[in-house]
Amino acid sequence: MSKFSKLIQKQKENQAAKKYRFNLEAKTNANREGVLCACGSKKSYKLCCELIHKNIELAKTPLELMKSRYTAYVLGDIDFLMLSHHSSTRPISEKEEIFKWTQSVEWKGLEILEAKEIQTSEGFVTFKAFFIENCIPNLIHEKSRFLKENDHWTYIDGIHS
Numbered sequence: 001m002s003k004f005s006k007l008i009q010k011q012k013e014n015q016a017a018k019k020y021r022f023n024l025e026a027k028t029n030a031n032r033e034g035v036l037c038a039c040g041s042k043k044s045y046k047l048c049c050e051l052i053h054k055n056i057e058l059a060k061t062p063l064e065l066m067k068s069r070y071t072a073y074v075l076g077d078i079d080f081l082m083l084s085h086h087s088s089t090r091p092i093s094e095k096e097e098i099f100k101w102t103q104s105v106e107w108k109g110l111e112i113l114e115a116k117e118i119q120t121s122e123g124f125v126t127f128k129a130f131f132i133e134n135c136i137p138n139l140i141h142e143k144s145r146f147l148k149e150n151d152h153w154t155y156i157d158g159i160h161s
């Protein structure tokens, strides 16, 4: 390895460590009372998405589930991300990779564009989720589809814009 590529490698490691610290901080903050929930509700995490993370049946609409999934991305709650995913499309084999990705980016916020419940068992939420990956601002713009499974809402698939 040349001196230069060693330097680049070192820089990458430093960046990864920094991001990890940032996410740890977000996680610690989220567990503190009074700290606003990552989903943007202006409520504390304890009174917002944490309730759904502890009992998924409390997500009464596709929108509530979507928001709690965003917060789970921010906190790296991979078990909740799997649980809230419809079993027919649940990416179990990519669990570890998804977890690493959630923690490698810096989450910047969620913007809901539209939320519709078509039937009591199907709904759609269009949103933008903002994050910084490798120092570059990026976003996911998606119309997500939600279905009820085992009496609670789950994410099944989405169309990216």
Ligand SMILES: [Zn+2]
Binding pocket: 037, 038, 039, 040, 041, 045, 048, 049, 050, 067, 068, 071
């Ligand atoms: Zn929330």
